[in-house]
Amino acid sequence: MKLNKNINQKNSIFKSWLVILIAILFIVLPFIINAYWVDVLFFFGIYALLGLSLNIVLGEVGLFDLGHMGFMAIGAYTTAILNTYFGIPIMILLPISAIAAGAFAWLVCAPIIHLRGDYLCIVTIGMGEIIRLTLNNNPFGITGGPNGVFGIDFPSLGSIFVVDNSTKFYYYIWLIVGLTIIGLVNLQRSRIGRAWNCIREDEIAAEATGIDVRYYKLLAFVLGAGLAGVAGNVYATKLMMVSPESFNFMESCLLFSIVLIGGMGSIPGVLIGSAAISLFPEFFRTFAQYRMLIFGAAMVAMMIFRPGGIWPRKRGAAEFKSLLMKAGEENG
Amino acid sequence: MKIILEQLLNGLTIGSFYALIALGYSMVYGVMKLINFAHGDLFALGSYLGYTLLVFGSTYVTVTFGIWGGMIAAMLIAAIGIGIAGTLIERIAYRPIYSVGRLPAVVSALGASIVIQNGIMVVWGPRPQAYPSQVVPSVMLNIGGIKITLLQVIILAISFVLMGLLYYIVQKTTFGAAIRACALDRDTAALMGINIETIIFFIFALGPALGGMAGVMVGMYYRKISFTMGWNYGLKAFTATILGGIGNIPGAMLGGLLLGVLEMLGSTYISTAYKDVFVFLVLILVLIFRPRGLLGEKVAEKV
Amino acid sequence: MAKNNNSIETMIRTKQENEEINKINKVVFQTDKLTKKFGGLIAVNNFDLKVSQGQISSLIGPNGAGKTTVFNVVTGIYKADGGKVVFKGEDLAGKKPHQIIKKGIARTFQNIRLFSNMTCLENVMAGQHCRSREGTWSSVLQTPGQRKEELEIKKNAEDRLKQVGLWKYQDELAKNIAYGNQRMLEIGRALASNPDLLILDEPSSGLNDKESEDLIIFLKSLLKEDLTILLIEHDMNVVMGISHWVTVMDEGKKIAEGLPEDVYNNPQVIEAYLGKDEEEEE
Secondary structure (H helix, E strand, O other): OHHHHHHHHHHHHHHHHHHHHHHHHHHHHHHHOOHHHHHHHHHHHHHHHHHHHHHHHHHHOOOOOOOOHHHHHHHHHHHHHHHHHHOOOHHHHHHHHHHHHHHHHHHHHOOOOOOOHHHHHHHHHHHHHHHHHHHHOOHHHOOOHHHOEEOOOOOEEOOOEEOOOHHHHHHHHHHHHHHHHHHHHHHHOOHHHHHHHHHHHOHHHHHHOOOOHHHHHHHHHHHHHHHHHHHHHHHHHHHOEEOHHHHOHHHHHHHHHHHHHHOOOOHHHHHHHHHHHHHHHHHOHHHHHHHHHHHHHHHHHHHHHOOOOOOOOOOOHHHHHHHHHHHHHHHO | OHHHHHHHHHHHHHHHHHHHHHHHHHHHHHHHOOOOOOHHHHHHHHHHHHHHHHHHOHHHHHHHHOOOHHHHHHHHHHHHHHHHHHHHHHHHHHHHHHHHOOHHHHHHHHHHHHHHHHHHHHHHOOOOEEOOOOOOOOOEEEEOOEEEEHHHHHHHHHHHHHHHHHHHHHHHOHHHHHHHHHHHOHHHHHHOOOOHHHHHHHHHHHHHHHHHHHHHHHHHHHOEEOOOHHHHHHHHHHHHHHHHOOOOHHHHHHHHHHHHHHHHHHHHHOOOOOHHHHHHHHHHHHHHHOOOOOOOOOOOOOO | OHHHOHHHHHHOOOHHHHHHHHHHOOEEEEEEEEEEEEOOEEEEEEEEEEEEOOOEEEEEOOOOOOHHHHHHHHOOOOOOOEEEEEEOOEEOOOOOHHHHHHHOEEEOOOOOOOOOOOEHHHHHHHHOHHHOOOOHHHHHHOOHHHHHHHHHHHHHHHHHHHHOOOHHHOOOEHHHOOHHHHHHHHHHHHHOOOOOEEEEEOOOOOOOHHHHHHHHHHHHHHHHHOOEEEEEOOOHHHHHHHOOEEEEEEOOEEEEEEOHHHHHOOHHHHHHHHOOHHHHHO
């Protein structure tokens, strides 16, 4: 028992060192690499945020959501329209985008949340397509049709904090991703996260164990959509424009793959998955037209050789460790 | 009235494409509980195979088989080629991961889809290709004042014959009964002496073969084909599958035809730009009130 | 037959003892003309069931009698087509499962339903969901209150795991432990919700004799916790060994109820289990 404890302790110390090391690496990276790669890493961050948001719905609760880009589109267009037409600052729109996407998710998902598996899957696809097509059709002349909306501001707070170049955007997105990870890890280790996992494992048993399945499924959709809305906000300000084609079905499929390649419900897994999806095409740029071919083949191969994902979530003692340590700090 | 009927026929034509593709989704889903996301791209590949034959082999084919031979040869080539492609995909991308659950198969299917789509792009180029204009003589028929092209008649005839044939095989033959048994309970079916391997081979050959033939017909009907068309048609056909009730053969046919008609009515009476929005809205409404599709049976959860 | 078995004989209370217990205790749970139809089939037909405070009541009957359906209706998984489910004076019909467990009725399933890919400890922790209340934001921010509650949940879960004898498996995934242990884990999960009424659907099925006997002892020990137990059971040794009250069901209807020995010798019950003589010849 004591020996076991020791190993656990060493393990968790090693893990926390690893986390710190990776954090330092992310802080110093922009000083080492050129602006192009800083941008690539920015988009890695966007994918990571989207992956984390989908992971709540797909990974934690096991709901097939293949229209997740629709929520991001709601966030991005909320930002774009309110900023360009009414001049509302981006930083104020950040929470508003999240709330808009979350509220939209609640409205759309409330009547369909009882659908199972593949039926829910096609409805989310349909929802994503409806959003994209509607944006494309320029309703009331506010979405700009296929061209989208132009001239979105940079995020800024007064004149001191202005995010206006690649490096700043890089820090901006990874700060958001970092905070999101902390929040999600906390959620995973709470009764909320447990309730989600129970639903994924066995819906009927979860309901009989006292979990309001409908509420927790909706909660997952609303939180996931809210985070996707945040990603939409950052994405829109980085590109300074939004257009419907950024939110097509293919992108939703890529997000789905991020969660599964990394490992369902695993936060490090999502980071690895989004790195794979966003960095892979960059490394294979020399193969030009063959690179997507290789990419697809890699997806197949990945699932054949590691069906559980690259970094599946480990359960058990290690997870409770940090909770106990924190409680110990409080008591001591 | 005439316009409505003509639109209805146009809708049925498109609907029969969707129905043929939807059958592939539904058969595979019925037995394997797997959404074959690569199916739409197999359909596109079928279209390109037919195109290649009609463009590069047209003189030879016409000389050998006569004027109608080109179309039949193209459809046969597409059916055989895509049937083989379908079984190959099953062997490579799905078979190794059946045992580990359904989600990895979804990603594998998406990967296979990307491979086929980009494979088409590499071989035939990224620009859209045009089908030859004179595969079937362009004759306009006038039946009681309703105008319909000869091509439409042929497409409808072929589609309905194929669907009828499939319906007969699945519902009336012993082999069809074996397929249905597998769809209900694969393990028990195996214990009853049904060779699952044969069934899997059959559904992964026949479903895509139907899709491949639909690909050739779409090529002849619209004349323009592109390597990304698989996604579009695949998505619509999948919608049709769910609309009818997934895993249900008559449901897939009904769903496909209905979707085509809805799309046509939507573009005539609502707006062309919003026709797809209309289609998806109908789908969502149907699922809210009938969570297992139009012909899907309500299954009580065993507790 | 059971009368010849020594161990069983000692377990059965005398008739007088049982009658006395029944007199003292009040009915805490009952169904009133409960009806459930599946299409044309009437699975449960005007069914009345009584469960007294602090007792172990059994619901028995041949296969397909509708016992599990009664449980599913009572716990809200199926919706009743008619009748009442009264618990502590309150009608629970039409309530959802998660609301019913909050009222104090916890259950297990015939074909064990655990959260397979979660650890044993997590399974039991999940059982306390309805007795805890920290929300999303306090969990995201991990407020002191949330941490405190989480530790309490964990401590209670550890106690329950020890109670069902699975402490050493706390970090094992539920799917990786032995069948008998899985049954106990499911009971542990139900107990974690601090129920007043525990409903067990064939708890001894699939257990060997030793495990069954342990189960009987365990269930009896639960009575000390002020718990009432209702169970479906096939194993007559278990039924006769621990029940204070037995209700017999056949084809959706109640055909007999009473003290275990009375029911055991009831000709109607024997007929339901073994069939009539003429039927046997066919």
